[in-house]
Amino acid sequence: MLFVRFEFNPGSAKFDHSLPQSSPLLLHQLIKGISHLFYPHLCEGCNRQLVADEQVLCISCEMELPETRNYNIPENETGLRFAGRVPYQHAATYAYFTDEGLLQHLLHGLKYQGKKEIGTFLGRKFGQNLKTADWINDIDAIIPVPLHPDKLSKRGFNQSVLIAEGLAATTGLPIVNNVLQRTRNTESQTRKTRNERVENMAGAFKVADKQALTNKHILLIDDVLTTGATLEACAHALMQETDIRISIATIGIAV
Numbered sequence: 001m002l003f004v005r006f007e008f009n010p011g012s013a014k015f016d017h018s019l020p021q022s023s024p025l026l027l028h029q030l031i032k033g034i035s036h037l038f039y040p041h042l043c044e045g046c047n048r049q050l051v052a053d054e055q056v057l058c059i060s061c062e063m064e065l066p067e068t069r070n071y072n073i074p075e076n077e078t079g080l081r082f083a084g085r086v087p088y089q090h091a092a093t094y095a096y097f098t099d100e101g102l103l104q105h106l107l108h109g110l111k112y113q114g115k116k117e118i119g120t121f122l123g124r125k126f127g128q129n130l131k132t133a134d135w136i137n138d139i140d141a142i143i144p145v146p147l148h149p150d151k152l153s154k155r156g157f158n159q160s161v162l163i164a165e166g167l168a169a170t171t172g173l174p175i176v177n178n179v180l181q182r183t184r185n186t187e188s189q190t191r192k193t194r195n196e197r198v199e200n201m202a203g204a205f206k207v208a209d210k211q212a213l214t215n216k217h218i219l220l221i222d223d224v225l226t227t228g229a230t231l232e233a234c235a236h237a238l239m240q241e242t243d244i245r246i247s248i249a250t251i252g253i254a255v
């Protein structure tokens with residue numbers, strides 16, 4: 001067991017240990033190294049220790065993520081969930097979301113265990129894919145689906161904002177936050193039918209600044225697509241208030 005003992009003597013302003021006094025960087029690196037020794041970064045998929053440039057997932061778990069790669073397919077499974085309900089331009093999903101699957105495990109860690117790095121990681125991976133979509137250059141800005149302020153203060157972060165940050169980092173697109181706002185804290189959707197969900201979500205969003213989005217092509221971002229009721233309500237709020245074009249992107253699609 002390695003111990004580093006720090007004793008601070010205010011009189012002499014010296015640390016009583018063997019490190020060079022004038023090297024806060026070295027001290028920082030040492031602490032980082034020690035913390036890595038005791039709290040190594042583990043793969044969120046298989047728990048093996050991550051190496052080199054690996055983040056969140058080891059390379060073999062990353063390769064197991066069931067990517068849809070559906071972003072250049074005009075009528076893909078993402079878009080079909082909005083057919084006849086939202087006049088969207090393009091729709092895309094990063095990976096398939098199945099019960100007990102790797103993506104479900106990752107999103108659970110993000111939302112309920114506060115592992116925020118999972119959100120930006122997934123956003124970056126998705127962004128790397130979307131950069132090759134032939135329509136991405138037409139997008140003006142990303143809008144993450146907002147949480148109600150009560151839910152935001154309870155969770156401490158909005159997972160869709162973290163995903164959007166990863167997407168923004170790889171695509172260079174700006175994020176427009178706080179223009180689309182959630183005005184109603186809707187009850188849980190899990191036990192509702194698709195029609196009940198749509199009804200439950202109707203009117204739950206408003207646009208705070210109508211001018212900001214006029215004539216823009218927006219990419220709406222959410223974590224998992226199930227019935228699409230939440231994204232549909234967002235799109236309707238945006239289209240009622242402004243002259244706008246909407247595309248939709250989600251990290252997961254429930255299958």
Ligand SMILES: [Zn+2]
Nearest residue numbers: 043046058061
């Ligand atoms: Zn792994």
